[in-house]
Structures are given as structure tokens and as C-alpha cells.
Amino acid sequence: MVPTPNVAAFQLGKEYGNNGQCNPTYFTVGNLVQYLQTLEKQGISRQNILDNYVFFTAAPAAPAALECTKRSIASHSRTPDSTAFASVVPAE
Numbered sequence: 875m876v877p878t879p880n881v882a883a884f885q886l887g888k889e890y891g892n893n894g895q896c897n898p899t900y901f902t903v904g905n906l907v908q909y910l911q912t913l914e915k916q917g918i919s920r921q922n923i924l925d926n927y928v929f930f931t932a933a934p935a936a937p938a939a940l941e942c943t944k945r946s947i948a949s950h951s952r953t954p955d956s957t958a959f960a961s962v963v964p965a966e
Contacts, residue, residue, distance in 0.1 A: 879905040 879901040887895070887904025895903070913923050 876909045883908045
């Protein structure tokens, strides 16, 4: 389970998101990035994280904003594709 967002998560959301997002989106995106970084710091390999977690997203109102967000998250998380992530659950 992803923990409750904090101010550091908000800052990560602003860093990895775009300036057209709302504050709840900054918290959500930042919390996800923070959670994935924590998993990696705990010694879980990046490949293991990519292979064993499922990611879901809800599209923003503007298609261009979604594409910008997807590219930003993918480039910073070094994922193999440009899928945007809004929440994380372990894969079964």
C-alpha cells in the first residue's frame, strides 16, 4: 500500500509532473515516485519493481497534458515505455 502523501511527495509531484496539474495530482504523482524510490532504496532492483508491480492511471482532461505527464514520469523513472502511473499495487 502506498503511504499517505506528505510535503516531500508534493514536491516530487511538482518536479516530475507538469505545471498544468492540480495539487491533488502533484500529491498523487509525487507519492508514487516517492514510493518507488523507497522500494529501490530498500534494495529492490529497478527491474524487479518494473516486473512485479502493476500501474494504473486516469487521464487528465487534455490529451496533451496526459502525454506530457507520461513522458515526464517515464523519463525520470526509466521505465521501458511512456505509461503514466497514478497508483501502485503488487502484481499477483
